[in-house]
Amino acid sequence: MGTDTREPIVEMRHVKKAFGYIQALEDMNFSAYPGEVTAIVGDNGSGKSTLIKILTGCLKPDAGEVWIKGKCFSSLTVKQSMNEGVTAVYQDLALDNCKDCAGNIFLGRELLKFGIFLDHGRMRRKTEELLENLHISIPDITQPVERMSGGQRQALAIARAVDTGGDILIFDEPTSAMGIKETSRIMKLFAGLKEAGKTIILISHNLFQVFDISDRICVVHNGRFVDSFMTKDSSPQELHKLIVEKEEELSDEKAAW
Amino acid sequence: MKKQLGKYSQQIFLFAAMVIVCILLTIRSEYFFTWKNIRNILEAVSYRLILAIGMTFVIASGVMDLSAGSIVSLCGVIMALALHGGMPVPAAVAAGVLLGIALGAVNGLLIHYTGINFFILTLAVSGMLRGISLMITDGKPITKFGQDFIYLGIGRIGEIQLSVLFAACFVLVSVPLMFHMKWGGYVLSLGGNREALVKSGIRAGFYRVTVHALLGAAAAVVAVIITARLNSAEPNAGMNMELDAITAVVMGGTSIKGGKASIAGTALAVLILGVIRNGLTLMSVSSDYQQWITGFLLLVSVLISEIKVYKIKALIK
Known part of the structure; x- marks a missing residue:
């Protein structure tokens, strides 16, 4: 796991969230640093969207803390999140x-x-x-x-x-419905936002896009934090392998049950 | 120009339909196109228009309120009791209007916080309120009020009855409220995509409660007009009035799924329904047919609304 001596601009500590019997987040930890593009990657149902909805105040966590710019929120509202400069583009837009x-x-x-x-x-x-x-x-x-x-x-x-x-921008699958030309424009826009010092949290299934734009990658799986590292220290192949391994571990666990 | 025509196609169609109906009725009855009859039509549609305007806001917010007619009845009964108890007219009217606002707000609160389907919920509330009206009055009308109160139902300024002026005021205030103010914009978004509103940090619950409170206020004003006009508070007043209001709103081009509204369309639809009702009466057609026609027009309007949605989906594909 990569360490950073700087204070994170956004941090989630031991966050839990369940929807009925489904545990969407189980002891989730996450950090994003100022001016960086942090990509959150993981398979479907790993808790990525739940994580950002908690960060934007759309969902209340069952346990854990959300820290934004050094302030701790145990129950964040949408308005509070917006006032702290957090803005999101949700998957449903x-x-x-x-x-x-x-x-x-x-x-x-x-x-x-x-x-x-x-x-x-x-x-x-x-x-x-x-x-x-x-x-x-x-x-x-x-x-x-x-x-x-x-x-x-x-x-x-x-x-x-x-x-x-806002200075903390969250994008959940921002280019999923876009063509090649439009995607390239949005990638340029992200680069411009990064240059302007904005903090970007990006959720994407497109690993090449993730490696193209992000500074840091946070891997989540089955509602848990798995690993976080600098993008330059890894490759799409390594990341893909890590996600697949985690998926296989989960399948083995299910088979054992 | 073509785009604007397309946007207002339903209202243009309604207007054309009204002109045609008026021409046909003028041919059939020499009494139809007289000032006296036109005044009759306006007076008959005035209170229906007030309720329909309130219903336009509620339907634009993505739900319906089937208890509006029962609110009319209970507000009338309470006002009548207040007047018989010796309360001055302004205080009794204020009590009735406040009761209407409170009943509407309770509907909004229940819809927002219980998550029960609005159709079932307001139907249940309607039954309860009608029951309360019948229990209070023992099923009998409360009659005989002072001239000050009766004036609110039949009084005129010049040639125009007060109820027509009330309805005109409702229309004039509704247009800026719906289309040129934040409140109306959020009510429309409540019907367009409630999630978008919530994710923008706007309290959807406040708009749900206030939009129903507005319909409650409209129902209470209708109660004032009807009670004063008949000089009687009937426990069965307002029966099926919500059906007429919903028919007019959907006919007028407000989307039954919410998000889009037309105040002018509602006004035109109320007027055309009033003209049809008047025409049928002039031709001595039974009131049973009038009920049938209202139901039929509601069905046709919903079908047109569905076809519009289908066309938009096909356009995107």
Whole structure:
């Protein structure tokens, strides 16, 4: 396991979370360091998405602590997490399909005129600027999100996360619905965010993408922390082997039962 | 231009349908297109429009409230008892409206925190509230109020009845509330994708409770109008009124699944239903047929709404 003398910007200590009889997280530990891209990898059902939902306050842990920027939260709310600069792009994207691009970009932080009325014009203009700056092409930003392609929707969710100005950005499978060209643009965007000093936590099944962008890799399996190391000290083949070995161990355990 | 027409296609269709119905009724009855009859129609639809506007918000938030008619009844009964007990008119009306808001808020709380299906929950609440109205009144109407109160139901400013002005105020306030203010935006998101709202750090529960409280307030205003107009608080008042409101809301283009709403569409649909009802009465058609037509129009509206969703899904594929 790699060690770091710096203080982590995000840390989870002995976190547990169960959904009925299913133990999604069992003594999960996780650290992310400022300005780094930390990739969380693991097989399906390893607890990656549960981990980030606890980090964003969407789920309450049954036990354990969440530390963000040196503050300890035993029960974090979405608002508290956002106030600490944590922003996430969830796997389900969390978009309101009936609203247009601006309605989604500014959901929860609407621009107002006269203090009470929504400033639709200004929100639309700012959305246009944002999408242009991020080189995201959506031909008609006034159409409801439900009429957009999977890639456009994913790009919109990423644009929203970037626009919040948070310094800890979490991306859960951010390019799963994107084509090669769009994925390459998003990878460039991640590089830019990293250069700007943002901390990025990335969940991805694409190991080559993980090695391409991350500084540190955290392996989780069956709701538990397995290992964490610097990306440069490993290779996709080694990582793949580690995940498969863990999966085989689990199969053996199940067979023994 | 084409896009705008597409966006408002249902409202344009409704308007065209209303014009056609009006032309046909004018041909069939010389009394139909007279100022007196138009005034009758407006007065008859005014309180239905108020309830339908409240229901538009609730349906836009992704649920329905089948207890609205029973709230009308209980609020009327309580107001009547307050008036008979010697309470001044403004205080009795305020008590009725506050009761409506409280009953609506309880519905919202139950839907949000118990997770019980809204259909079953509000149906159960409807039965309970109607039962309370019948128990309090022993099944008999409470009648005879002072002129001050009756004025709220039949009073006029110029040629226009107060109830029509109340309905117009509801429509005028609803448009900015729904489409130009945060509150309405969050109510729409509650129907569009509740998860998106929660993950944006917005308390969905607050909007669920307040949107039902708004419908409760609308039901209470309807109770004031009906009780004052009839000079009687009936325990069976408001029976099936929620069905008419739901029909108008869905006909008007508000998505039955939530997330999309049209206040103008609801207003047009209430008006067209009122015109049809009036026309059938003028042609001496039995009220049983009127009920049948309302049910049939609800079915057609839901089918149109489903076809729209299917088309969008096909477009994405």
